[in-house]
Amino acid sequence: MHELSIVLSIIDEIGEQSEARDLHDVEVVHLNVGVFSGVDPNALLFAWELACEGTPFAKSRLDIEVVPLVIHCAVCRQNRTPPSLYQLCCPLCETPSDTIVTGRELEVVSLEVAA
């Protein structure tokens, strides 16, 4: 479980961002988490509750959008969703693909603040 370390990085990052942009009262932190990022969304939410205490984000909610795994099929020349996380091939022509288009994301997308 390394999600606590990840959450501490998120708090550092949004702390910097909100200071640079003079943002107060961040209500929601929108996060994209790829299914291939190595990070578990539920564990992140759990760690968030613990780590935010005593920070300016104690009342902020973490909103996670899970980004699916998408690969590029060189034969079909299309981006495709593989059959599973452990079968990196085209679901139609079954050609293996090591080209990951989405699924590794781990980023703070936006902050929702009081208008």
Next chain:
Amino acid sequence: MSTRIVEVRAKVMKQNDLLAHALRERFQASSVSVVSLVSSPGSGKTAFLEKIIGGLAGDFRVAALVGDLATENDAARLKRATPDVRQITTGTICHLDAHMIERALDGWQLDTLDFLFIENVGNLVCPSSYDLGEELRLVLLSATEGEDKPLKYPTIFNSSDVAIITKMDLAEAADFDLGAARRNIESVRPGMQIFEVSAKSGFGMREVLQFLRDRLVQSREDHPLMKAGISTN
């Protein structure tokens, strides 16, 4: 109360990634080949590394960083093969990160080294998120663990460059299905190079050693501005 949305688009791992990038540049400038090892606990990283370091140490200057939650046992084992070994004890942390690597390198003359091995904490989950600045990540799978480990932990296998199947001397006793293991690795990381070894018997180790030597020659050709006059034969 109404809200507004402020776009940020910031990578969470930015600090680690920036530092890993700087480390990678340092390693290239020093012409040292940096290879990390990940696997579950007990799959034979240290035994493999002892043999690899032993096989390279005659011709090359080899160093190692080894991560564990506690004890200096692995460093003590590797020191039998090379004096340049440092243990990183992480306490409760389940992975190495770029900061730990940077701190552990303090005082080492990187440009005197040819190879630096980084043995990560035994864990098939967390290390996949952390770039350490290595040029090559090896993932180890032992014959005693079962063929379906790659399917159960696709992220770490996919984030690695080369797979090493260890403890091949025990394959028969463990009813290890080598063909299935190779197919499963191929399924999570198409095209991945796979070696089969036994550190105990020495089976397959020569091929890995040759692979690492070739990599060193190749990366020095790719980065020719680096350390001159070092023999890589």
